[in-house]
Amino acid sequence: MPVKVSVIVPVYNPGTYIEDCIASLQRQSLPPEAYEVIFVDDGSTDATPARLDALAAEDPRMRVIHQENSGWSGKPRNVGIDAARGEYVMFVDNDDYLGDETLERMYDYGVAHGADVVVGKMAGKGRPVPVELFRRNHPRATLADTPLIDSLTPHKMVRREFLDRIGLRFPEGRRRLEDHVFVTEAYLRAENVSVLSDYVCYYHVKRDDAANAGFQRFDPVGYFGNLREALDIVEKYTEPGALRDRLFRRWLRNEMVERLRGKRLLAAPEDYRRELFTEIHKVVVERFGPGVAAGLQPTQRVVAALTAADRFDDLVAFAEWEASVALSSAPETVTWRDGTLEIGFRTEYTCAGQPMTFPAGAASTPLDGAPKDVAEAIAWVEEQTAVRFEAATADLLLRERSSAAQHFQPVRFTREPVPAGDDGRVRLTLRATATVDPGTLPGTGIWDALVRVKLGGWTKECRLGPVPRPEGRLAPPAGVVAARAVLPYWTDPHRNLSLDLGASAKRLGVPRADLSVSGDRLGAGLPLYVPGETEVLVRLATPGRSVDVPGTLSPTPDPARSRLAAVLPAAVLAGGTWKAAVCLAPQADRPRFHALPRPLRVEGGEVRVGPPPRPGLGERLWRKARRMLGAAVRKTASRIAEARKART
Structure with missing residues (x-):
């Protein structure tokens, strides 16, 4: 079989962090003969070279290339491309790992849509990843009609013939943003780019030792010098106008403005803040026309304007105010309805821990240059946020706790300005209802509910909670939906909403069941929601023996x-004492049985519920x-034996 995919992994001193990467590559659902993995060891000085050689000796899918240290990932990736035999190449970092079906799904999707580049959905474990791009599949994505430019990491699948035809390779040497240069040119020159969003393909992992290359503090002069090379690629392959401004805006927003905002700026040492500011100021003045900053959100525009005006102290003061802005959410209803979980909540921004207020009846006004002071900047942001309230959105995401995979849930919401006092200001509140279908969530595990709001210049997330006490009025029972036990619950001690999908046997409430027997019919009322008649399995056990029988909820x-x-x-009816348990998901890979509260016993040919009768007082005393x-x-007897032993 021809090789469909060559996975290229640049390697440098990953230690044990490479083990998850290796394991995920060996678990791929693509037939073993249809893919290869090329580890390019860039002069590692730990035990990794020997580990990889041993791996290649035992697994024919694995190949290893050793080279002297080149200083960064560009050259190892290029060496891997040149050695690849696959129709597509897939770039993976040695700290990260893939979903088990990643190569098969991305390859099939790319072939089906004739894609030169395939972008797979990402999950960030301690690292930020694009969110908006992966709301849905994009079989034919362009830089003009999708937020494709938000995803510039190299972790994509690219057609090998396309790379050779246009002569595209990674910049080499010790440098930053080599992936931006490579991916931007690939996007701009590809005949088609496809985005696969219905399966988490790539898990982007922050190491516990924070030793990922991208997490190291960088030299601002070199960093923004490399960034200019990505801007050069955009200028080379686009004409002046709206598209170029939109693409440039990505670097202004993500690599510059966001580094100079709120908590991120304040967390940096004073001298480093000034270094960053100085180099960003140079790029903003040199490379960006007025159309680039004009498309930013209000808070971002203020930061860009203060940067262009070279007003560092005002920028820091604005960051201190912005750092006090947060998102709060309050759950209002959590109920089962037609096999889905309906979650009602309201959400709004807070400032310094208090509900944030905005001017009522505000009008849209342009920002002509930098505000005269920070007070004027804050007032302008508040006005423009109020004006944009009609465009505000609220989302509910469920994020799987162990993998960080996240899924948007259907939400309907209303925007409700609430008077905040006699000064004519209002609170901008969104009231929403999300519909969660457990059948659409993959696998088992704990899923945390997060609220995500886009309003004004902010996109903020927070956990859904805390629920006001007592929690009982909002806590629905566990349910059996899509052949899985689903338990909504409030976390302790923060009282945020989470869902347990078949992962735990605890707290389902089954021990509170009331058992009854009529003839050969066992019945029980269980504190569980079911949308319709549901097949379960009942296990009846006596010492040395158990019997499973089908049941229905x-x-x-x-x-x-x-x-x-x-x-x-018949075995139960014949006699004995039997303990009962119920399995709510008989088809699961690892079925769980939940004990029912009372045993069954047979007396005189009749089945009764409960243990044998307790003996009378006289019998107990005897x-x-x-x-x-x-x-x-x-x-x-023991004392006598010890005395005899002592005498002898």
């Missing part, structure tokens, strides 16, 4: 309860006396 008029029904087998007498006899 059926809805009741009370949506917080369901009814379990099963037919008792048994206790017998135990005490036996203990006394054993103790006396």
Whole structure:
């Protein structure tokens, strides 16, 4: 079989962090003969070279190329491209890992849509990744109609023939943003770029030791010198106008303005802040026309204007105010409805811990140059945020705790300005209802609910919570949906909303079931929601033996309860005491059984619920006396034996 994909992994002293990467590459669903992995060891000085050689010796899919240290990832990736035999090449960093079906899905998607570049959905474990780009699939994405420019890391699948035809390779040497130069040119020259968003393909991992190359403090002079090379690529392949301004805006926003905002700026040492500011000021003045900053959000425009005007002290003061702005959310309803979980919440911005207020009836005004002072800058941002309230959006994301994979949930919302007092100011509140279908969430695990709001110059996220006490009024029961147990719950101690999808056997409430038996029919009322009749498995166990029988869970008029029904087998009816348990998801890879509260026993051919009757008082006293007498006899015998031993 021809090689479909060559995975290229530049390697330098990853230590144990490479093990997750290796394991994910070996688990790929693509047939083994259809892909290869090329590790390019860039002069590692740890035990990695020997580890990779041993790996290649035992796994024919793995190849290793050793070279002297080149200082950065560009040359190892180029060496890998030249050695690749695949139709596509996929770039993976040695700290990161892939979803098990990544190569198969991305390759098939790229072939189906004739893509030169395939961008797979990313999850960031301690690292930021694009969010808006992955709301949905984009079979034919362009820089003009999607936020494609937000994803400039190299972790993509690229057609090898395309790279050779246009002569595209990574810049080499110890430098920054080599991936921006490579990916930007690939986007601009590709016949088609496809974005796959319905499967998490790439897990971007922040190392515990923070030793990822991209997390090291950089030299501002060299960094922004390299950034100019990415801008040169845009100028080479675009004409002056709206598209070029839009692309330039990405670097102004992400690499410059965002470094000079709020907590991120304030966290940097004073001398480093000034270095950054000086170099960013040079690029802004040299390379960006007025159309670039004009498309920024209000807060970003203020930062860009203060930077262009060379007003460092005002920039820091504005950052101190902006650092006090946060997002809050309050859950209002959490209910089951037609097999889905409906989550109602309201959300708004806060400033210094208090609800943020804005002028009512504000008008849109341009920002002509930099504001005269910080007070004017804040007032202008507040006015423009209020003007843009009609464009505000609220989203609910579910983020899987262990992998950081996240999924947008359908949301409907209203925008509600709320009077904030007698001074004519208002609170800008969004009230939303999200619909969560557990059947659309992959696998099992803990999923945390996050609210994401875009308003004015901010895009902010926060956990959904805290729920006001008592939590009971908002806590729905666990449910059995899409053949999985689903438990909504409030975390402790922060009281935020999370969903447990088949990951835990705790807190489902099954031990509170009320069992009953009529003839050979077992019944139980369970505190579980079910959308319709649901197949389960009932296990009946006595010492040395167990019997599994099918059962059903059926809805009741009370949506917080369901009814379990099963037919008792002949073995149970024959006699003995049997403990009962129920499996809510019999088709799961690792079925879990939840114990029901009371055993079953057979007396006189009739099945009863509960343990055998407790003996009367006289019987209990006699048994206790017998135990005490036996203990006394054993103790006396032991003393006699010890005395004899001492005499001899």
